Amino acid sequence: MTEKTKREAPVSYRPPEHLREEFRARVEKSGLSVSGFITASIFGSAVPRQSRRPPLEKQELARILAECIRLRGALEALPPEARDPALLEEAVRTLQEIRNAVMLAKGRSP
Structure with missing residues:
Protein backbone atom coordinates (compact mmCIF):
# COMPACT_ATOMS: atom_id res chain seq x y z
CA MET A 1 0.00 0.00 0.00
CA THR A 2 1.17 3.49 -0.74
CA GLU A 3 1.11 6.20 1.86
CA LYS A 4 -1.19 9.09 1.21
CA THR A 5 0.46 12.41 1.78
CA LYS A 6 -1.63 15.29 2.91
CA ARG A 7 -1.64 18.33 0.73
CA GLU A 8 -0.88 21.67 2.28
CA ALA A 9 -3.80 23.96 2.93
CA PRO A 10 -4.09 26.55 0.15
CA VAL A 11 -3.21 30.16 0.79
CA SER A 12 -6.21 32.38 0.18
CA TYR A 13 -6.56 36.06 -0.49
CA ARG A 14 -9.69 38.09 0.04
CA PRO A 15 -9.30 41.66 -1.25
CA PRO A 16 -10.94 44.45 0.75
CA GLU A 17 -14.53 45.12 -0.31
CA HIS A 18 -13.69 48.47 -1.94
CA LEU A 19 -10.96 46.88 -4.10
CA ARG A 20 -12.72 43.70 -5.25
CA GLU A 21 -13.98 45.02 -8.57
CA GLU A 22 -10.59 46.47 -9.46
CA PHE A 23 -8.90 43.18 -8.46
CA ARG A 24 -11.26 41.16 -10.65
CA ALA A 25 -10.80 43.56 -13.56
CA ARG A 26 -7.01 43.34 -13.31
CA VAL A 27 -7.08 39.54 -13.18
CA GLU A 28 -9.42 39.44 -16.20
CA LYS A 29 -7.25 41.87 -18.15
CA SER A 30 -4.09 39.88 -17.40
CA GLY A 31 -5.54 36.72 -18.92
CA LEU A 32 -4.07 34.72 -16.03
CA SER A 33 -5.68 32.57 -13.41
CA VAL A 34 -6.21 34.28 -10.06
CA SER A 35 -3.35 32.23 -8.62
CA GLY A 36 -1.04 33.10 -11.53
CA PHE A 37 -1.90 36.78 -11.25
CA ILE A 38 -1.22 36.90 -7.49
CA THR A 39 2.06 34.97 -7.87
CA ALA A 40 3.28 37.29 -10.62
CA SER A 41 2.21 40.36 -8.64
CA ILE A 42 3.84 39.32 -5.37
CA PHE A 43 7.08 37.87 -6.65
CA GLY A 44 7.51 40.31 -9.51
CA SER A 45 8.32 37.49 -11.85
CA ALA A 46 7.72 37.85 -15.52
CA VAL A 47 4.07 37.41 -16.22
CA PRO A 48 3.43 34.10 -17.93
CA ARG A 49 2.08 34.46 -21.43
CA GLN A 50 -1.61 34.91 -21.78
CA SER A 51 -3.85 32.01 -22.45
CA ARG A 52 -4.21 31.31 -26.15
CA ARG A 53 -7.90 30.85 -25.64
CA PRO A 54 -9.77 34.11 -25.13
CA PRO A 55 -12.48 34.23 -22.47
Missing part, protein backbone atom coordinates in the same frame (compact mmCIF):
# COMPACT_ATOMS: atom_id res chain seq x y z
CA LEU A 56 -15.93 33.25 -23.68
CA GLU A 57 -17.12 36.87 -23.60
CA LYS A 58 -14.36 37.93 -25.99
CA GLN A 59 -15.10 34.97 -28.25
CA GLU A 60 -18.74 36.03 -28.40
CA LEU A 61 -17.78 39.64 -29.21
CA ALA A 62 -15.52 38.40 -32.00
CA ARG A 63 -18.38 36.28 -33.36
CA ILE A 64 -20.72 39.30 -33.34
CA LEU A 65 -18.10 41.39 -35.11
CA ALA A 66 -17.62 38.71 -37.77
CA GLU A 67 -21.38 38.47 -38.27
CA CYS A 68 -21.62 42.25 -38.75
CA ILE A 69 -18.92 42.09 -41.41
CA ARG A 70 -20.71 39.19 -43.14
CA LEU A 71 -24.03 41.06 -43.11
CA ARG A 72 -22.49 44.20 -44.54
CA GLY A 73 -20.93 42.16 -47.35
CA ALA A 74 -24.28 40.52 -48.08
CA LEU A 75 -26.00 43.93 -48.21
CA GLU A 76 -23.40 45.31 -50.58
CA ALA A 77 -23.70 42.21 -52.79
CA LEU A 78 -27.41 42.78 -53.41
CA PRO A 79 -28.20 43.40 -57.06
CA PRO A 80 -28.80 47.10 -57.82
CA GLU A 81 -32.49 46.57 -58.56
CA ALA A 82 -33.03 45.04 -55.10
CA ARG A 83 -31.39 47.92 -53.25
CA ASP A 84 -33.28 50.69 -51.54
CA PRO A 85 -30.52 53.28 -51.07
CA ALA A 86 -32.07 54.78 -47.92
CA LEU A 87 -32.57 51.37 -46.27
CA LEU A 88 -29.13 50.19 -47.32
CA GLU A 89 -27.51 53.32 -45.88
CA GLU A 90 -29.42 52.92 -42.61
CA ALA A 91 -28.49 49.23 -42.33
CA VAL A 92 -24.80 49.95 -42.97
CA ARG A 93 -24.87 52.77 -40.39
CA THR A 94 -26.47 50.45 -37.81
CA LEU A 95 -23.87 47.75 -38.47
CA GLN A 96 -21.13 50.35 -38.05
CA GLU A 97 -22.60 51.37 -34.67
CA ILE A 98 -22.69 47.73 -33.57
CA ARG A 99 -19.09 47.28 -34.73
CA ASN A 100 -17.99 50.36 -32.76
CA ALA A 101 -19.75 49.11 -29.61
CA VAL A 102 -18.11 45.68 -29.94
CA MET A 103 -14.67 47.23 -30.44
CA LEU A 104 -15.15 49.40 -27.32
CA ALA A 105 -16.29 46.34 -25.35
CA LYS A 106 -13.10 44.55 -26.44
CA GLY A 107 -11.06 47.49 -25.19
CA ARG A 108 -10.06 48.74 -28.63
CA SER A 109 -10.70 52.03 -30.32
CA PRO A 110 -13.49 51.92 -32.93
Whole structure:
Protein backbone atom coordinates (compact mmCIF):
# COMPACT_ATOMS: atom_id res chain seq x y z
CA MET A 1 0.00 0.00 0.00
CA THR A 2 1.17 3.49 -0.74
CA GLU A 3 1.11 6.20 1.86
CA LYS A 4 -1.19 9.09 1.21
CA THR A 5 0.46 12.41 1.78
CA LYS A 6 -1.63 15.29 2.91
CA ARG A 7 -1.64 18.33 0.73
CA GLU A 8 -0.88 21.67 2.28
CA ALA A 9 -3.80 23.96 2.93
CA PRO A 10 -4.09 26.55 0.15
CA VAL A 11 -3.21 30.16 0.79
CA SER A 12 -6.21 32.38 0.18
CA TYR A 13 -6.56 36.06 -0.49
CA ARG A 14 -9.69 38.09 0.04
CA PRO A 15 -9.30 41.66 -1.25
CA PRO A 16 -10.94 44.45 0.75
CA GLU A 17 -14.53 45.12 -0.31
CA HIS A 18 -13.69 48.47 -1.94
CA LEU A 19 -10.96 46.88 -4.10
CA ARG A 20 -12.72 43.70 -5.25
CA GLU A 21 -13.98 45.02 -8.57
CA GLU A 22 -10.59 46.47 -9.46
CA PHE A 23 -8.90 43.18 -8.46
CA ARG A 24 -11.26 41.16 -10.65
CA ALA A 25 -10.80 43.56 -13.56
CA ARG A 26 -7.01 43.34 -13.31
CA VAL A 27 -7.08 39.54 -13.18
CA GLU A 28 -9.42 39.44 -16.20
CA LYS A 29 -7.25 41.87 -18.15
CA SER A 30 -4.09 39.88 -17.40
CA GLY A 31 -5.54 36.72 -18.92
CA LEU A 32 -4.07 34.72 -16.03
CA SER A 33 -5.68 32.57 -13.41
CA VAL A 34 -6.21 34.28 -10.06
CA SER A 35 -3.35 32.23 -8.62
CA GLY A 36 -1.04 33.10 -11.53
CA PHE A 37 -1.90 36.78 -11.25
CA ILE A 38 -1.22 36.90 -7.49
CA THR A 39 2.06 34.97 -7.87
CA ALA A 40 3.28 37.29 -10.62
CA SER A 41 2.21 40.36 -8.64
CA ILE A 42 3.84 39.32 -5.37
CA PHE A 43 7.08 37.87 -6.65
CA GLY A 44 7.51 40.31 -9.51
CA SER A 45 8.32 37.49 -11.85
CA ALA A 46 7.72 37.85 -15.52
CA VAL A 47 4.07 37.41 -16.22
CA PRO A 48 3.43 34.10 -17.93
CA ARG A 49 2.08 34.46 -21.43
CA GLN A 50 -1.61 34.91 -21.78
CA SER A 51 -3.85 32.01 -22.45
CA ARG A 52 -4.21 31.31 -26.15
CA ARG A 53 -7.90 30.85 -25.64
CA PRO A 54 -9.77 34.11 -25.13
CA PRO A 55 -12.48 34.23 -22.47
CA LEU A 56 -15.93 33.25 -23.68
CA GLU A 57 -17.12 36.87 -23.60
CA LYS A 58 -14.36 37.93 -25.99
CA GLN A 59 -15.10 34.97 -28.25
CA GLU A 60 -18.74 36.03 -28.40
CA LEU A 61 -17.78 39.64 -29.21
CA ALA A 62 -15.52 38.40 -32.00
CA ARG A 63 -18.38 36.28 -33.36
CA ILE A 64 -20.72 39.30 -33.34
CA LEU A 65 -18.10 41.39 -35.11
CA ALA A 66 -17.62 38.71 -37.77
CA GLU A 67 -21.38 38.47 -38.27
CA CYS A 68 -21.62 42.25 -38.75
CA ILE A 69 -18.92 42.09 -41.41
CA ARG A 70 -20.71 39.19 -43.14
CA LEU A 71 -24.03 41.06 -43.11
CA ARG A 72 -22.49 44.20 -44.54
CA GLY A 73 -20.93 42.16 -47.35
CA ALA A 74 -24.28 40.52 -48.08
CA LEU A 75 -26.00 43.93 -48.21
CA GLU A 76 -23.40 45.31 -50.58
CA ALA A 77 -23.70 42.21 -52.79
CA LEU A 78 -27.41 42.78 -53.41
CA PRO A 79 -28.20 43.40 -57.06
CA PRO A 80 -28.80 47.10 -57.82
CA GLU A 81 -32.49 46.57 -58.56
CA ALA A 82 -33.03 45.04 -55.10
CA ARG A 83 -31.39 47.92 -53.25
CA ASP A 84 -33.28 50.69 -51.54
CA PRO A 85 -30.52 53.28 -51.07
CA ALA A 86 -32.07 54.78 -47.92
CA LEU A 87 -32.57 51.37 -46.27
CA LEU A 88 -29.13 50.19 -47.32
CA GLU A 89 -27.51 53.32 -45.88
CA GLU A 90 -29.42 52.92 -42.61
CA ALA A 91 -28.49 49.23 -42.33
CA VAL A 92 -24.80 49.95 -42.97
CA ARG A 93 -24.87 52.77 -40.39
CA THR A 94 -26.47 50.45 -37.81
CA LEU A 95 -23.87 47.75 -38.47
CA GLN A 96 -21.13 50.35 -38.05
CA GLU A 97 -22.60 51.37 -34.67
CA ILE A 98 -22.69 47.73 -33.57
CA ARG A 99 -19.09 47.28 -34.73
CA ASN A 100 -17.99 50.36 -32.76
CA ALA A 101 -19.75 49.11 -29.61
CA VAL A 102 -18.11 45.68 -29.94
CA MET A 103 -14.67 47.23 -30.44
CA LEU A 104 -15.15 49.40 -27.32
CA ALA A 105 -16.29 46.34 -25.35
CA LYS A 106 -13.10 44.55 -26.44
CA GLY A 107 -11.06 47.49 -25.19
CA ARG A 108 -10.06 48.74 -28.63
CA SER A 109 -10.70 52.03 -30.32
CA PRO A 110 -13.49 51.92 -32.93
